[in-house]
Amino acid sequence: MSLSVSITRQQGDFTLDAAFDAPEGITALLGKSGSGKTSIVNAVAGLVRPDRGRITLDGEVLFDSARGMHVPPSRRRLGYVFQDGRLFPHFNVRQNLTYGLRFAPSGATGPDLASVCDMLGLSHLTDRRPGALSGGEKQRVAIGRALLSRPRMLLMDEPLASLDSARKAEILPYLERLRDDTGLPILYVSHSVPEIARLATTVVLIDAGKVTGAGPAERILSDPSVVRQIGLREAGAVIPTRVLEHHDDGLSELVFSGGRLLLPRIDKPPETPVRVRILAHDVILSLHAPQGMSALNTLPVTVLSLREGDGPGMIAQLQCGDDRLLARITRRSATAMDLSPGKPLFAVIKSVAVARADVGAG
Amino acid sequence: MSLSVSITRQQGDFTLDAAFDAPEGITALLGKSGSGKTSIVNAVAGLVRPDRGRITLDGEVLFDSARGMHVPPSRRRLGYVFQDGRLFPHFNVRQNLTYGLRFAPSGATGPDLASVCDMLGLSHLTDRRPGALSGGEKQRVAIGRALLSRPRMLLMDEPLASLDSARKAEILPYLERLRDDTGLPILYVSHSVPEIARLATTVVLIDAGKVTGAGPAERILSDPSVVRQIGLREAGAVIPTRVLEHHDDGLSELVFSGGRLLLPRIDKPPETPVRVRILAHDVILSLHAPQGMSALNTLPVTVLSLREGDGPGMIAQLQCGDDRLLARITRRSATAMDLSPGKPLFAVIKSVAVARADVGAG
Amino acid sequence: DVTVFAAASLKTALDNIVEVSGQPGVTVSYAGSSALARQIEHGAPAQVFISANTAWMDHVEDSGLIAPGTRRDLLTNRLALIAAPGSDVALPIGPDMDLAGVLNGGRLAMALVDAVPAGIYGKAALTALGQWDSVQPQVAQADNVRAALRLVALGEAPLGIVYATDAVAEPRVRVLGLFDTALHPAIIYPAALVKGGDTPEARAFLEYLSTDAARAIFKANGFSFPEGQP
Amino acid sequence: MTDWLSPTEWQAVALSLKVSLWATLVSLPLGVLVAFALARWEFRGRQLLNGLVHLPLILPPVVTGYLLLIVFGRQGPIGAWLDQLFGVTLAFRWTGAVLAAAIMAFPLMVRAIRLAIEAVDPRLEQAAETLGASRAWVFATVTLPLILPGVIAGSVLAFAKAMGEFGATITFVSNIPGQTQTLPSAIYTFLQVPGGEASALRLVLVSVAVAMLALLASELLARRAMRRVSGT
Amino acid sequence: MTDWLSPTEWQAVALSLKVSLWATLVSLPLGVLVAFALARWEFRGRQLLNGLVHLPLILPPVVTGYLLLIVFGRQGPIGAWLDQLFGVTLAFRWTGAVLAAAIMAFPLMVRAIRLAIEAVDPRLEQAAETLGASRAWVFATVTLPLILPGVIAGSVLAFAKAMGEFGATITFVSNIPGQTQTLPSAIYTFLQVPGGEASALRLVLVSVAVAMLALLASELLARRAMRRVSGT
Ligand SMILES: Nc1ncnc2c1ncn2[C@@H]1O[C@H](COP(=O)(O)OP(=O)(O)OP(=O)(O)O)[C@@H](O)[C@H]1O
Ligand SMILES: Nc1ncnc2c1ncn2[C@@H]1O[C@H](COP(=O)(O)OP(=O)(O)OP(=O)(O)O)[C@@H](O)[C@H]1O
Ligand code: MOO
Ligand SMILES: [Mg+2]
């Protein structure tokens, strides 16, 4: 499955002019408020018609201005979780959830009502009308409704924004399983870089209606030049690893080109490839291999580049085996440690700093 | 100003039975989806009538079932930022923003249209209708509208959920200034612990319609027993500090009972009290004072208690001067370092780990 | 100024007379006799009332609203049996006419037989002829006599009973015959001054209606005049 | 009460009910369709259709009745055609009374339904579309339930109007007791004779009672539908 | 065109316009109030009020006209009172035609506005309240703009109905040229004359033209208002 989008559209003063490819997996649209994310998703869903361009899903043309083609939304079979909910007020939760089921082709498989209710914690609400739901409950129903329509692809516009972290922690693994087990492609809009880092196979950066960067999540999110756009606090590197073994004390050992990592248990069998995100600000640089510290992971690295940020911070890009890490340090430390490209160092990472939410199978 | 709430209300199967006091500053309601946060805010705003109870603001009774009192919403002068936006579709952005101005008593002071537009990045949108705004733009207008009504208190129901971190980073300091400069009290609903840690003076924990904990933010958010409810990833300690001096390289030095901290520049004059949040997972424990490392902050601490979590992690509560820190470590490290209550250690904190978003004046 | 309340069926003739009379300021309000009578009862500013039947004039007079001594029988009329355009039936009016047979399932158009004067007279005539019972189920009652006439003119009803005056004015219908005046109560259009409207101008207009000039116009429209008057 | 009204009067009551019900039911689907077209579709002749629908409201009823007679009478173009092809006669039949009542009530029905359609949030319909519902399904499962209060309001308005319709009905189908004599015709008849007011009043009361019942029922129905729509 | 209609006919056209406009304007505030009460307030007698409002729709117009004559005539309880206290006479004046038209059109107006009020999202009104707006302000600044399309629809419906109203008007205020002879009355009068159809048709065309213009104008207005309400 692969989605290919290349469209332009004028709405008021705002010009959308976006082209990107979304290969298998989860493609995240990342961009600030008003940058055009929802507009793109609406075009893919067929709810707005671009002025010009082409949208294809797995070779099938959904829209093509040159040929005057516009497949109606109902025949695109894209499950859309809207930014603004849009539950049917006259149906109860169960009826909302199962609305799309009747239109799904008989061959289509997917989760059933019970499992969706379970996963989203909706079982006790099935007889309620949307008017009697809390904000987060509504959003969960919207997610379930899209899932249950057995779509070929999911379009999710900030689906988890109104949910607490506990609930998010339940839904995220489910989306991962969808991505991995069923191969259901997802176009995912979110403001949350951790969420995106965990889920996304591909990241598309949007700014003022234009695509300013697109590519595998690992590359985009590890690109120091992207740091500006997504915010210093969220900078980090995503590293492909492989599960080595699980230890008795609840830690899992992963291996990658740069060495080994100890992480809280990951529920994947040995040999499973796993993507790990290491935030730049979770990496401490040390001139010597540290002793007697609670941080379990120490990796030998070489400084690749140093990039000044605003204020007192710098981003150091580090070569670690074949992979790259980012570290956020102060200029004062850089001076004190006399950092410069080529300098060999140790990167100290607390095992727990690579938190569950930052681990994505991939 | 102080808000005092003690109400019960039955809605369907759900029983709200909440009592808490919100002293000056920002009081955060923290609880998972469907726990009753919006219901409480609605009662305070006067949009729903509790079955029983009493709500007073600064001694003035807003609601009292015993005396049959119910001040209508329009005379409560509470600026409500709704979870679901609720912009007036027939007004443009400017008209939406200034709607409440005409009803504000002539004496009431507050920000003007220009400054609100500026802060919220709405200046180029003032002539648009809400239907032509993106999700985040709508939310910003809703915030501005409440601010411009010159309220006695702000009620904010997940006001920043749909905003990107860059935008949040612009709005949060503004809310802080409101809190500090104008003393405008805020009742703040959010799922984001960092947001709450940064803003909240008081935290009220809600679970299934009941208050399960309430008190100063420092205490509640540093309470290891609260960690479960708010999620391990969010655990941390909030420490009151004071600005000592600003260094030329962009770092600010803060002092607190346990020693000194170097942080990226904080825009407060020396002597200003500042609250600093240190996430448990950003603290590394070391048996020796580390050398040649990029982490600038090393504090001598003593282990107070060790608390087992789920999985391989533990939470160590540390005495640091008169304050307490939390550190999240693996059991393996605890064993390797032979940790036990009373053991003196060093806590290593990267200066940058105390990120801007976690600094709150207070 | 004079305000005249007149039965709607008088419109053609009366408009003509008002014009010819040269009397300025005469306005005529045409409506059903029942509506006009009730309005006079409720204080309408009518000065002259011309009813299409005696019943409503009686009603107004009984209410004491007629200027004493001003009531007169102005006009009389005849009932006509008419046929739709294109019809070639010949049906002499009499007790042995086969009205139902000629209708052949079609309708006999009349005004409301229990309420509107033309209908009441028509029913009386048919009853007197012994035809009513057999023809009753075929009767289509219109809310006024003009509507009945229209049903026949449009060919919707093959036959109808209307005033002779109506038949005269409608070229599309063919008169099969006039009912003998003995078959039904006299069809009289009484006129009178309304109490309170008794001004010299009103009186003059009422008098004018009986002049030869006026009568010529009435006559041209198919009206006749009460016994003893030419 | 059976004594209170004469058999003919009972007939008139029954006929009025029958005619009004049929008029409402028959025009409902078309009313919804036309309201939908006027509210949502852009087409040449939209304003013309809108005007046409309103015509019976603008014209005096008698004129409408007369036009009906010309068009749908036995000699009329459509009337003759209906008669030949289907053996359906409207003139002088209760079916004709249904047509007259339906046409007179149509603008009211369409206006009410159209207003309801225009109030439907198109974003909900879009949501249904993305879930795979074709336009027709969206209409049946989302639009229609959401406009139900408007449809009910429009129908009752139409029913009430049909119960009171007089001018067009009597002009088009006359007043044949048991066949086309509706309640208003009966009332009118009484009002034409001096002293008939009391009898008219009795029928007016019946008419009012029937319509009030219909109104009450519709209020309850509409409230239910409204509660559904408000989502609680 | 001045030749095309006689002076009396012009008078009838002008009078109908005047009467319909006044009827619409005068009943509008009351219509909004009643619609609001029916849509939003719970009070004893709500159903009664609802029934009363619908009465003119249910009753044959002649009956309504007759009732008006009884109540508002010079001798009628209210008519006499109005006359004595304010020197206002309704019966047989154009003002009475306004009353008749207003009353006949009232149910249509109320229904349309009520439907619009029921479609307003109460959460928007709540939002306005929290911003300090009193109920009256909320109504004026939020509810009213949001129901504007409904108000326009209701007003045009009422105007159209008033333009076509005949039975109640002729019964209440008679058919006095230049004073109470409206377009429908004039049309009726022509229809009472054999061969008057041509003249009637001319007036019908005028009537249709006027109403169509009003409709078109209202469509444009309502579209504008609708666009406002949809927030884009
Ligand atoms: N009208 C109603 N009838 C029955 N139950 C209701 C009604 N309104 C809300 N509830 C229930 O009350 C509970 C509290 O709702 P509330 O909106 O206060 O939650 P919340 O804490 O704001 O959640 P969220 O974070 O998802 O917005 C929920 O379980 C909800 O299902
Ligand atoms: N109907 C419209 N007319 C004019 N401008 C519009 C219209 N709809 C959207 N816009 C503008 O288009 C831009 C993109 O909107 P879009 O909803 O795609 O943003 P977004 O990236 O989803 O933002 P958010 O994160 O706030 O939801 C915004 O600047 C918005 O103001
Ligand atoms: O009273 Mo009429 O209109 O002559 O039948
Ligand atoms: Mg968006």
Ligand SMILES: [Mg+2]
């Ligand atoms: Mg909520």
